[in-house]
Amino acid sequence: MEPNHGVTGRSQEPRRRFAEELKSLREQRGDSLRQLGAALGWDWSLFGKMEKGVTLGSVDVVEALDQYYGTSGVLLTLWELAVGDTPQFKARYRRYMKLEARATSIHQYSPSVVPGLFQTREYAHRMLVLGGTEPGKRLDQQVNARLSRRKLLTRDEAPKFRAILDESVLRRGLSDQAAWREQLTHLAEAATWWNVRVQVLPFSAGVREMSNTDTAFLRLPDGMTLTWVETGYGGELVEEAARVDELLQRYDQLRDHALSPHQSVEFVQRVLEETPCPPPPE
Numbered sequence: 001m002e003p004n005h006g007v008t009g010r011s012q013e014p015r016r017r018f019a020e021e022l023k024s025l026r027e028q029r030g031d032s033l034r035q036l037g038a039a040l041g042w043d044w045s046l047f048g049k050m051e052k053g054v055t056l057g058s059v060d061v062v063e064a065l066d067q068y069y070g071t072s073g074v075l076l077t078l079w080e081l082a083v084g085d086t087p088q089f090k091a092r093y094r095r096y097m098k099l100e101a102r103a104t105s106i107h108q109y110s111p112s113v114v115p116g117l118f119q120t121r122e123y124a125h126r127m128l129v130l131g132g133t134e135p136g137k138r139l140d141q142q143v144n145a146r147l148s149r150r151k152l153l154t155r156d157e158a159p160k161f162r163a164i165l166d167e168s169v170l171r172r173g174l175s176d177q178a179a180w181r182e183q184l185t186h187l188a189e190a191a192t193w194w195n196v197r198v199q200v201l202p203f204s205a206g207v208r209e210m211s212n213t214d215t216a217f218l219r220l221p222d223g224m225t226l227t228w229v230e231t232g233y234g235g236e237l238v239e240e241a242a243r244v245d246e247l248l249q250r251y252d253q254l255r256d257h258a259l260s261p262h263q264s265v266e267f268v269q270r271v272l273e274e275t276p277c278p279p280p281p282e
Contacts, residue, residue, distance in 0.1 A: 014081040014094060019053040021078055025069045026051070040064050056082050059144050063151075073155050077101040080145035096218075096228045096237050101152065105160040105219040109210055109251060112172070115163050117150055120186050122179035153196060159219075162197040164251075164258050170200065170271045177278045184272040191265045199258035200267045208257055209250040217248065 026036055026047070033051075037044030042061060049055045056079060066075040081094050100106065108115055114123055124146045125139070133139045153161055173180035191198035201208065214230040227238040227247050238244055259267060 014078070015053055015056070018056065018075075018078045018082040019051050021075065022047070022065070023051040025065075025071070025075075029069070036068075040068060059148050063148075072157065073101050073152055076148045076151065080148060083141045083145045093228075093235055093237075096216075096226075096235075097149075099218050099220065099226060100149075100216075102220060103159045103218040104221055105162075107162045107217040107219075107251060109164045109166075109213075109215045109254060110169055111166045111210070111212055111214060112168055113214075114165075114169055114183060114187065116146055117153055117161065118163070118187050118190055119146060119150075120179070120183045121147060122176065123174060123183045126174055126179075153190070153193065158195050160195045160197075162199070164199045164201055164255060165264075166201050167203050170268060173275065177276055181272060181275050181277070184268060184275060188265060188268045188272060191261070191268065197261045198264050198268070199255060199261055200264040201254065201258045202267075205257040209254045210247075215247060215251065217244070217251065 026033070031039070033044040033048050036047050040061075042064075046055070046057065046061065050057050050061075059076075059079075062075055062079045065071075066073060069075065077097055077100070081097060106117075113127060116124070119127065121143060124143050128139060128142050128146070129135070133142055152158065170184070174183065187198070190196055216228045218226045218228070220226065225244055225248070227244050229236050229238055229247070238247065258264070
């Protein structure tokens with residue numbers, strides 16, 4: 001089979017593309033593998049294996065490379081795509097994740113689950129298991145990959161992020177009360193970050209727009225806005241301006257019925273207070 005290359009000549013296959021980018025960045029900097037290893041404190045042979053596609057490395061290694069090269073999370077995104085590359089991992093979702101790493105602002109509506117950028121380890125683990133990922137090394141890699149995306153909101157030049165959460169997101173928690181309290185605590189904290197706004201759509205608002213559709217709007221540096229629309233059966237990257245505008249109008253109408261950011265933080269905190277504390281270990 002011929003290699004799948006894009007117009008840049010770079011591979012479109014996630015694992016191969018990740019390896020190509022690693023080698024390209026090192027060569028642009030003028031480092032040898034030994035110099036790179038000495039600078040970051042890992043055996044240089046590890047980086048050689050990563051550049052050959054023999055191994056993907058760990059989150060810690062990729063984070064160190066991301067910081068060393070000043071790539072602002074791009075390497076982490078490519079690594080996550082490589083880790084999750086399976087025949088079922090749709091090309092359009094891989095493209096969405098690359099665009100997410102470049103976005104200057106993200107607006108999202110979640111009708112049923114905590115958005116991926118807010119998920120804690122236990123919550124992400126549960127969601128991936130429910131999605132069909134079997135326990136084992138691959139599941140652990142997927143959880144780590146999802147958690148690595150959270151750094152998008154705390155990095156330098158982080159995008160502005162607004163999330164509208166249906167009340168059902170907060171009412172249908174994990175069966176593990178300790179893990180669910182951890183998730184709610186993290187959500188309440190993240191909602192106070194300078195670049196994050198969380199709004200809760202209460203049950204009292206009734207049936208509203210996009211009631212069963214998880215939707216995210218990405219504003220890119222060139223001013224273009226794209227939309228990722230996901231249901232229980234799959235997802236679609238919407239790029240046509242007229243369709244994006246229509247979805248944006250629905251999102252704005254939805255936001256009109258949501259609680260204010262301040263009221264929403266208080267709402268999350270009340271749900272946290274209502275969640276029973278787990279009994280102390282015997």
